[in-house]
Amino acid sequence: MERAEKSYEKTVDHIKKELLNGHLRTGDRLPSERELAEVLGSSRNSVREGLRVLENLGVVTSCHGSGNFISLNFDETMSELLSFMYFLKGIREDQVTAFRRSMEWEAMYLAVERITDQEKAEMMGHLEKLEAVQTEDARVQHDKAIHEILIAASHNDFLITNYKALNNLMDRYIRSMRARIISGMNSHNMLAKAHRELVEGVVGGDLEKGLHGVLEHFRYIEEYGK
Amino acid sequence: MERAEKSYEKTVDHIKKELLNGHLRTGDRLPSERELAEVLGSSRNSVREGLRVLENLGVVTSCHGSGNFISLNFDETMSELLSFMYFLKGIREDQVTAFRRSMEWEAMYLAVERITDQEKAEMMGHLEKLEAVQTEDARVQHDKAIHEILIAASHNDFLITNYKALNNLMDRYIRSMRARIISGMNSHNMLAKAHRELVEGVVGGDLEKGLHGVLEHFRYIEEYGK
DNA sequence: AGAAATTTGTTCGTATGTATA
DNA sequence: TTATACATACGAACAAATTTC
Numbered sequence: 001m002e003r004a005e006k007s008y009e010k011t012v013d014h015i016k017k018e019l020l021n022g023h024l025r026t027g028d029r030l031p032s033e034r035e036l037a038e039v040l041g042s043s044r045n046s047v048r049e050g051l052r053v054l055e056n057l058g059v060v061t062s063c064h065g066s067g068n069f070i071s072l073n074f075d076e077t078m079s080e081l082l083s084f085m086y087f088l089k090g091i092r093e094d095q096v097t098a099f100r101r102s103m104e105w106e107a108m109y110l111a112v113e114r115i116t117d118q119e120k121a122e123m124m125g126h127l128e129k130l131e132a133v134q135t136e137d138a139r140v141q142h143d144k145a146i147h148e149i150l151i152a153a154s155h156n157d158f159l160i161t162n163y164k165a166l167n168n169l170m171d172r173y174i175r176s177m178r179a180r181i182i183s184g185m186n187s188h189n190m191l192a193k194a195h196r197e198l199v200e201g202v203v204g205g206d207l208e209k210g211l212h213g214v215l216e217h218f219r220y221i222e223e224y225g226k
Numbered sequence: 227m228e229r230a231e232k233s234y235e236k237t238v239d240h241i242k243k244e245l246l247n248g249h250l251r252t253g254d255r256l257p258s259e260r261e262l263a264e265v266l267g268s269s270r271n272s273v274r275e276g277l278r279v280l281e282n283l284g285v286v287t288s289c290h291g292s293g294n295f296i297s298l299n300f301d302e303t304m305s306e307l308l309s310f311m312y313f314l315k316g317i318r319e320d321q322v323t324a325f326r327r328s329m330e331w332e333a334m335y336l337a338v339e340r341i342t343d344q345e346k347a348e349m350m351g352h353l354e355k356l357e358a359v360q361t362e363d364a365r366v367q368h369d370k371a372i373h374e375i376l377i378a379a380s381h382n383d384f385l386i387t388n389y390k391a392l393n394n395l396m397d398r399y400i401r402s403m404r405a406r407i408i409s410g411m412n413s414h415n416m417l418a419k420a421h422r423e424l425v426e427g428v429v430g431g432d433l434e435k436g437l438h439g440v441l442e443h444f445r446y447i448e449e450y451g452k
Numbered sequence: 453a454g455a456a457a458t459t460t461g462t463t464c465g466t467a468t469g470t471a472t473a
Numbered sequence: 474t475t476a477t478a479c480a481t482a483c484g485a486a487c488a489a490a491t492t493t494c
Contacts, residue, residue: 007462008278019314032479043463045271048480052234052275053282057307059314064480065470074311081283081307085300088245088285089383098332099384106328157315158325162388233482258459269483274460290460291490 007042011050014040015060019070030060030068057081075161082165087173094222096177100166101218103159104150108210111153111202119153120203127199131192139182146195150202184224191220233268237276240266241286245296256286256294283307301387308391313399320448322403326392327444329385330376334436337379337428345379346429353425357418365408372421376428410450417446 005013014036018024030036033051037044051068054060058077062068115123123146130142144167151163170178184191194216201210231239240262244250256262259277263270277294280286284303287295341349349372356368370393377389396404410417420442427436 012282016310034479037463045274045464046462048271049275049278052279056238056279056282057311062480063471065478066472067479072314074315078308078311082304084242085283085304086384088298089300089387092383095382095384098336098380098382102328102332102385105331106324110324154324156321156324157318158312158321159328161315260459263483271484272482288460289491291458292492293459 007046008049008053010040010042011036011047012053015050015054019059024070026070026072028070030070032067075164078161079165079168082162083169083172086165086169091169091174093174093177096166096170096174097218097221100163101214103163103166104147104214104218105211107151107154107156107159108198108202108214109207110156110159111150112205112207112210114155115153115202119149123149123153123199123203127195130195136179136183140178143182143195144178146199150198153202181221181224184220190216194220233272234275234279236266236268237262237273238279241276241280245285250296252296252298254296256296258293301390304387305390305394308388309395309398312391312395317395317400319400319403322392322396322400323444323447326389327440329389329392330373330440330444331437333377333380333382333385334424334428334440335433336382336385337376338431338433338436340381341379341428345375349375349425349429353421356421362405362409366404369408369421370404372425376424379428407447407450410446416442420446 015024015030024030030051031039033044033047037047040047051060051062055062056077058074059070059072060068061071061073126142126145126149130139130146133139133142148163148167151159154160182191194213196213197209198213198217201207201213241250241256250256256277257265259270259273263273266273277286277288281288282303284300285296285298287297287299289295352368352371352375356365356372359365359368374389374393377385380386408417420439422439423435424439424443427433427439
């Protein structure tokens with residue numbers, strides 16, 4: 001027995017369809033809620049429930065007094081949703097590390113070919129600061145920036161979005177993880193060395209070196225980041 | 227100027243908090259909508275908008291006449307949402323391929339150590355059928371199964387969830403992609419060879435062989451799958 | 453088995469704040 | 474400033490499904 005479609009789903013499906021077939025695009029204004037209700041044969045409240053779902057997905061933005069608009073700005077909502085779901089599923093840090101490694105490994109391949117001069121400069125800047133600064137907070141910040149630029153330089157949307165979600169997850173729910181990792185930079189110079197290899201590899205177009213840096217970086221985390 | 231919190235967000239935030247602090251768990255029943263409205267100081271309609279959002283995320287299930295329950299079954303909803311968002315962001319097939327490769331490469335490392343006997347048997351079964359069957363549909367099916375088992379055998383939730391989303395995306399929005407790839411198995415035996423290497427590698431505990439299979443598999447896609 | 457109570461599904465009406473011309 | 478269109482929010486009502494007694 002197929003479950004009957006709820007009324008609010010008519011709105012969600014309708015807007016989705018209009019997006020898929022290209023009738024609606026970013027910035028477009030939707031018909032008013034009353035109008036949608038009439039067209040879809042449901043009440044205004046049901047339409048509103050559907051619009052709230054789409055708003056929460058980052059597909060629609062509601063402006064009080066003005067109307068509902070297609071926004072398509074899921075980059076933030078997506079990483080928030082992903083990280084929240086991952087949290088509820090139960091996070092295991094070794095799984096986070098493995099997923100990160102898979103993305104950075106691939107990103108290294110892509111970034112070596114695609115990285116821009118500006119990205120190179122920023123990356124080198126953060127590397128030098130990472131090695132110079134003394135506070136743990138500052139180290140965390142520059143460490144994070146280096147890895148983000150590596151991913152960004154891959155210019156692959158899947159990697160970028162998922163890495164953002166992972167960052168969101170770590171910042172929000174397992175904040176200690178990053179600090180625990182970076183705190184080892186004092187006692188072991190293995191992590192510092194890995195970062196330098198990683199950066200010099202991608203900046204200098206030396207794939208082997210870059211990959212080795214990534215590998216060493218995560219080998220360190222798995223050994224000492226517990 | 228900070229935008230004021232909308233009324234329905236009170237419900238979403240409230241339930242989220244109750245999940246984070248452990249007061250609510252899978253299967254628990256929420257207070258009735260009227261009760262929630264009273265507690266949160268909002269109307270039943272606003273509460274319902276919030277519940278619809280959570281339902282769409284796979285966090286809550288509403289049962290007519292019975293109540294609202296915590297479900298936490300996002301595995302399906304998540305891959306649907308992800309694939310929809312990816313679609314709206316605009317899909318580039320080379321990016322899909324790169325993301326797949328990054329996950330399968332990592333999965334090979336993990337699966338070689340963790341794959342179960344049952345997974346081994348299933349994988350071998352699909353490989354033999356992949357090489358035996360003649361119709362393109364059947365080939366697509368067994369090809370898909372092999373890669374799914376590889377990912378599942380990694381026992382990494384991040385890889386599993388994201389791979390499901392990618393599958394959803396390919397099935398729904400770029401159906402031709404998979405067929406285009408697999409259709410080359412007739413003219414080139416490179417793809418068939420890659421599959422055999424991949425499977426024999428992970429089943430036989432030969433990491434090098436498995437990785438080489440993955441590499442060749444995606445090298446084929448990038449060269450001929452256009 | 454059946455009636456009553458509870459709960460969600462859905463709709464309508466109304467008041468209010470906001471944006472736009 | 475005024476008028477109109479619109480979203481925001483609340484309350485009430487009834488239908489439909491479920492649970493309880």
